[in-house]
Structure formats: structure tokens, C-alpha cells
Amino acid sequence: MNGKILTLFLSFGGSLQKWKHQNILSREIQLYLYYLDTSAFIGIQIFSYDHRDRELLKNIKLADIGYAKIDVIAPQYSGGRSIFPNILWSLFGPLLARQLIAKSFVIKTNQVSGCWAAFIAKVATRKPLVFRFGYLLSKRFRQNGQPLRSALAAMVERAVFIAAEKIVVSARNVADQLAGQGHQQKTALIPSFVDTSLFTEKTDLSFDDPLVTVSRLTPQKNLENLIRACALLDRSLTIYGTGPLETHLRKTAASIGANIRFAGTIPNDQLAAALQGHSIFILPSLHEGLPKALIEAMACGLICVGSDIDGITDLIDDGVNGHLINGFESQNIAQKMQDILRDKNMAVSKRARETILSRHSISKYAAAEMALYEQFN
Structure with a gap:
């Protein structure tokens, strides 16, 4: 993949700031650092919803050279607590940033939530889209007793299923469901990973532990x-x-x-x-x-x-x-x-x-x- 750039679209409202606040930044970014370290890609672009990610990433780069080839595509200003600036950024951000996104070799989603922004980017740039997600948002809404949200999510999912060149899921039951909907040929089951050098084996087990x-x-x-x-x-x-x-x-x-x-x-x-x-x-x-x-x-x-x-x-x-x-x-x-x-x-x-x-x-x-x-x- 020499000379290639991957653009990752975060979940709706997602950001590096949120990952940091949730204490999962190192986990969520690990795959993309691995891609850079192995020269699978020469650069990673992250479509984010928080303008503060620019400063955060700048500071991280000063401390860790591994982040040098990661950049963010983010709005210029804060939207405050309102959801509407995020909605507008998800709809128009991919168009405003289309020249940057056009440099991509591939566009990838992080979850179903916010996948429409990646869909818009694909239409605007004609770059391949990999629709990656861990669970069907429509099913999650339905299980939580939210039928209207479930119906809206299902409409978005169907559109992106059709548009995407590939679909990547982590759970077998999701892969089976997509196969039943006729998407078997473009669906790949790739289970989630863990850093096994960090999460090492405990050898002194005790049934008395909490x-x-x-x-x-x-x-x-x-x-x-x-x-x-x-x-x-x-x-x-x-x-x-x-x-x-x-x-x-x-x-x-x-x-x-x-x-x-x-x-x-x-x-x-x-x-x-x-x-x-x-x-x-x-x-x-x-x-x-x-x-x-x-x-x-x-x-x-x-x-x-x-x-x-x-x-x-x-x-x-x-x-x-x-x-x-x-x-x-x-x-x-x-x-x-x-x-x-x-x-x-x-x-x-x-x-x-x-x-x-x-x-x-x-x-x-x-x-x-x-x-x-x-x-x-």
C-alpha cells in the first residue's frame, strides 16, 4: 500500500478528545499506528467532530513520533452542547473536506453511527468505501425499545450496504444476518483484536478474588x-x-x-x-x-x-x-x-x-x- 492514505470516519459526534476522556485513545488508535509502522499506509486521516482534536494531536505528536503521519479533519469551531452542529458537519463536512478525502486510497467507517458522512464522502470523491461496524444500530435501537430510531437506522444501513465496496463485521451473527439480506459476497467477518503483549496471562488465579x-x-x-x-x-x-x-x-x-x-x-x-x-x-x-x-x-x-x-x-x-x-x-x-x-x-x-x-x-x-x-x- 505504498503511497496510500486511509481516511477513517468516526462515529457520529466522535473525536480523539472523547477517546482520551474515555481512556481508550491508545486502544482505538493502535491499529492505525500499526498500519503506519508496517508501512501499510503512508498516512491516516481521521474525520472527527471536535475542533480541539487539532491541538490534542499536535501535542501528542510532540511526545510520540508514531503519530506524525496522522491528521484530523475537523470543524473549525465548537458547536457547544447542541447536536445540530454535529449534524451539519456530518452532512457538509465531507463536502468541505473533499479535496483532502480525495487523497485517500480507501474510506472506512468506525461504526454504523455517522456512517452517512462516509457515504457522502464516497459519493463526492468516488473512493472505495469499507463499511466497518461492530453491531447493527437498527437492531440495538429495537432491542432498547426505540422503534422510530430503529427504522431510521435501518434505512441508513441499507443505503450504505449497497454503496460500500466491502462490509467488515466483528460478530458472526451480524455476518449471518447480512448474508440473509443478500450481502454475503461483500461481507467479511474479521473479529476484533487485542494487544496480547499488553494483556498478558495471569498465572496465580484465586477463586477468592473479587x-x-x-x-x-x-x-x-x-x-x-x-x-x-x-x-x-x-x-x-x-x-x-x-x-x-x-x-x-x-x-x-x-x-x-x-x-x-x-x-x-x-x-x-x-x-x-x-x-x-x-x-x-x-x-x-x-x-x-x-x-x-x-x-x-x-x-x-x-x-x-x-x-x-x-x-x-x-x-x-x-x-x-x-x-x-x-x-x-x-x-x-x-x-x-x-x-x-x-x-x-x-x-x-x-x-x-x-x-x-x-x-x-x-x-x-x-x-x-x-x-x-x-x-x-
């Missing part, structure tokens, strides 16, 4: 039932993450006497050490794409427990490299944990890491994605 989860504090993650299960088991739990339910979850934990530590967010390069202070990771979600937090926990060789749902079952083979919960209620979670604590099966830990090493390394992901890009030569 449980741990890494999660947004939202209804989808089913954390209230997890907290209630911990109270039933008289087990402590550490939660890494923030979200709109934090106040409610803290009150719930206090009211039932559950020993819960709300640890907030920490930089991704510190998360591995935090995970290794625990031995059992649990993710009792109601629905998922392909959960990165679970991949990271499995890479650390933790004993991993998750709901028996699409996305999680892409990763966990029950009783082999982890454990699946049959149901979503606190009693279901507690029963599964009692079984795990009784059986004390350490073998699932080693097999969990083996699963990640064989399927989810960054080099494996990059090779699969680059094979798609080679088809545009």
Missing part, C-alpha cells in the same frame, strides 16, 4: 442483576466503567448491602494490570456485538463468565474456555457462579488465552483487513 467487570453503566449491561447476584453470594465486585446508571446502581448496592467498588474508567494501558488483580470476569449483558472487554479478560487468562447470547458465544465455548449463564436474572447469575466456585475448573483460564492468541491478535486482524484493501488496487 469478581470484576468492565462495562458502560447502561441498562444493556444488566449490572443491577449482577449486583444483586453478588449480594446473594456475599461476593465483592469491582466495576470499571461509567455511565448514566451509576447513581442508581450505587444506591441499589448500598440498599442491599452489596460490596461493590465503582472504580470508574482507567487508561486502557493500565487496564491489563487492573484485570490481573482479579481472577473471575463476568459480563451478564442482555445483548452485545463482540465485546472487547471480554476479549481483553480472556487474553489475561481470567475465568470468564458471560450471558448465553450472540457475540459472547462467538468467544466462549461453555465449560471449555469460559462459562455461559442460562438467563439474565440475579438468581441465574448467582447459580452459575455457585457452580463455578464449587467446580474450580482452572483449565478454562489457559484455554481462554489460547483462544485469543489464535484468533484475535492485531497482526491477524490487520492482515485480514489489508487483504480486502488489496482488492482495490
